[in-house]
Amino acid sequence: MNNLDVILAAEDVKKSFRSPGGEVIEVLRGAGLSVLRGESLSLRGESGAGKSTFLNIIAGLESADSGAVSWDGTRIDELSNGRQAKLRGDFMGFVFQNYCLVPELTALQNVELALRITGKLDKNSSEYARDLLKTVGLEKRAKHLPSQMSGGEKQRVAIARAIVNRPRIILADEPTGNLDEETGKHVMNMFLDLCAQKNTALLLITHNPDFARKTSRRLVLKHGLVVEE
Amino acid sequence: MKWWLYIALKQLFPSGKLVSFFAAVSVLGVALGVLGLFGTQSVMNGFHEQIGKKLRDTTGDIIIRNQGRPIYDVGGIVARLKETEGVKAVELTARGPVMMVVNNVPVFPMLRSYDTITQESVLPIAENEYVRLGSINDLDDDSIIIGYGMARNNRIMVGDTVEVFSPTMLDKIKKDEVPMPARLNVAGLLYTDYSEVDTNVALVSLRRMRELYNLGDGSHAIVLRLNDGIDVDAFAAKLSKEMEEPFSVTTWLTSNEAFLRIIKMEKVMMSLIIVLIIIVASFSICISLYTSVLRKTREIGLIGAMGARPVQIALTYCFQGFLIGVLGGIVGLGLTALVLHFREPIVELVVGREALVEFYHFAHLPVKYELSDALYACGFAIVLCTFAGFLPAIRAARLKSSEAMRNE
Ligand SMILES: Nc1ncnc2c1ncn2[C@@H]1O[C@H](COP(=O)(O)OP(=O)(O)O)[C@@H](O)[C@H]1O
Ligand SMILES: [Mg+2]
Numbered sequence: 104m105n106n107l108d109v110i111l112a113a114e115d116v117k118k119s120f121r122s123p124g125g126e127v128i129e130v131l132r133g134a135g136l137s138v139l140r141g142e143s144l145s146l147r148g149e150s151g152a153g154k155s156t157f158l159n160i161i162a163g164l165e166s167a168d169s170g171a172v173s174w175d176g177t178r179i180d181e182l183s184n185g186r187q188a189k190l191r192g193d194f195m196g197f198v199f200q201n202y203c204l205v206p207e208l209t210a211l212q213n214v215e216l217a218l219r220i221t222g223k224l225d226k227n228s229s230e231y232a233r234d235l236l237k238t239v240g241l242e243k244r245a246k247h248l249p250s251q252m253s254g255g256e257k258q259r260v261a262i263a264r265a266i267v268n269r270p271r272i273i274l275a276d277e278p279t280g281n282l283d284e285e286t287g288k289h290v291m292n293m294f295l296d297l298c299a300q301k302n303t304a305l306l307l308i309t310h311n312p313d314f315a316r317k318t319s320r321r322l323v324l325k326h327g328l329v330v331e332e
Numbered sequence: 333m334k335w336w337l338y339i340a341l342k343q344l345f346p347s348g349k350l351v352s353f354f355a356a357v358s359v360l361g362v363a364l365g366v367l368g369l370f371g372t373q374s375v376m377n378g379f380h381e382q383i384g385k386k387l388r389d390t391t392g393d394i395i396i397r398n399q400g401r402p403i404y405d406v407g408g409i410v411a412r413l414k415e416t417e418g419v420k421a422v423e424l425t426a427r428g429p430v431m432m433v434v435n436n437v438p439v440f441p442m443l444r445s446y447d448t449i450t451q452e453s454v455l456p457i458a459e460n461e462y463v464r465l466g467s468i469n470d471l472d473d474d475s476i477i478i479g480y481g482m483a484r485n486n487r488i489m490v491g492d493t494v495e496v497f498s499p500t501m502l503d504k505i506k507k508d509e510v511p512m513p514a515r516l517n518v519a520g521l522l523y524t525d526y527s528e529v530d531t532n533v534a535l536v537s538l539r540r541m542r543e544l545y546n547l548g549d550g551s552h553a554i555v556l557r558l559n560d561g562i563d564v565d566a567f568a569a570k571l572s573k574e575m576e577e578p579f580s581v582t583t584w585l586t587s588n589e590a591f592l593r594i595i596k597m598e599k600v601m602m603s604l605i606i607v608l609i610i611i612v613a614s615f616s617i618c619i620s621l622y623t624s625v626l627r628k629t630r631e632i633g634l635i636g637a638m639g640a641r642p643v644q645i646a647l648t649y650c651f652q653g654f655l656i657g658v659l660g661g662i663v664g665l666g667l668t669a670l671v672l673h674f675r676e677p678i679v680e681l682v683v684g685r686e687a688l689v690e691f692y693h694f695a696h697l698p699v700k701y702e703l704s705d706a707l708y709a710c711g712f713a714i715v716l717c718t719f720a721g722f723l724p725a726i727r728a729a730r731l732k733s734s735e736a737m738r739n740e
Binding site for chain 1: 335338339342343346347348352628630631633634635636637638639640641642732733734737738
């Protein structure tokens, strides 16, 4: 394994929360992982195991009590918030269980929003956004508002939005959690194919062993630690 | 375009819709506030200007008195004043109350002289058609022109004869003489559109007035009317230096100071009250934006995850407040112009013309737009609305993406 190929690494991440009652819950007790360029990983674990917490820490959205996270070799806990936000916009894409589309924007505008925020919106990238919508089968829905779309369609828009910036990695937290089984399967296949096709790494949190099986490495979060299955 | 500007615009004017309900209602609320503020101010300005104009038109600009004693045209003072630059008219005037008996009913007008010989008057009688149903040229020593309001209240018609008793007749009564009233023929009605004058004043010839008030060749005062645009105060100050001791020089501004100040005060007080409308509007904008932030917690969190900085997220909401303020201001100014354009039917509908005449002595609602008022009203709306965006903005900026996305 060449170190240069590691695009994201987390080492010995510890995180505990204090419940309102005052007791301390140790959620992560030294979790770590490394992601190689273009590989897909699944992360499973029981509800409340700390998967979302771990993902937030990896994404720099939450700070760990201790441990190190680096993107492309850069320690993100040492960056200012502004620099970190800028870097994140370019480096990562997100897909969440709740699609988190901006309700006032059309499908295409939602995809373009990722480009706007990172300052990359131009004619070419806008064309690319359109292409991506086509790839996820929504070319006819480009001008529709989220309220006019089904859950599966919304999640496909969210996938296009996550990928439009050409990120190195996409973090996905139970992206099919709100979809029925059939739709979920369809969306997930499309998602995995797209990541593979664009050579984008994927960290997928999922409950579904079938989906996990489709990733190149399968991890489990148990007792605050990440282990290979 | 900056993305936060874009989001702000899209939240106010969503794709596929002309305008969001929130934006429409908020802009309307602010616009109504601006309408209230700017509208009232414009009407108050109109009153102020109109009253000023009426006061000047009916009393003259400058009055020269002789400490209550009769004033005489000695040394050609009237002619000299008339030559002075900026002077439009100089009138030797006598003014005082009399009792007038019409159909056995006493009425107490302020009688004013009109010099039928020189025809010099500070009243713009000819220009403004102040005398109707008759003519100022019909006025002679045996006739009288009566304010139309007084005429209407007492059913006096042109051609009627009225009896006039002056205060000097009291002296005759003391000497056991029988005072003989002056019997005067009504030659016309005075119609200045200023009810203070129209219900109180009557005009007689200067010669008749001198006789009624025992003035001989004298008069009560010299009144000047200046050309428009002359600084009345400066002119009065200069004149007061030239005039010798017993004479005093006052302007219409000082003699009506209290009245004019009340109108100004009224404008300020009304503005203060109406400003509350804009404040209330900004509160509701604040609440709506805040609710919108709470509702969009997840989307805001995601925007943060996508690389947005907290300041930019805050700007999204501040800018919405700002934009509502700007639009509300513009729409408000437009509404003001529209409403005030149709003010006559509106006033008639709401209060009736009688009230207007009764309280402000006008038959028509005057309006005067001032740029500074418009700027204040809009500026105030914009500042308040921008402030209304602050609280939601801070709330949005402080949302942690991680927590926002956990939000179930
Ligand atoms: N901000 C927080 N404050 C207190 N406890 C928290 C907080 N965030 C997460 N937790 C706790 O951490 C544990 C792990 O949560 P989470 O990472 O969401 O689990 P998962 O995503 O694996 O279901 C849960 O017990 C949760 O209650
Ligand atoms: Mg979770």
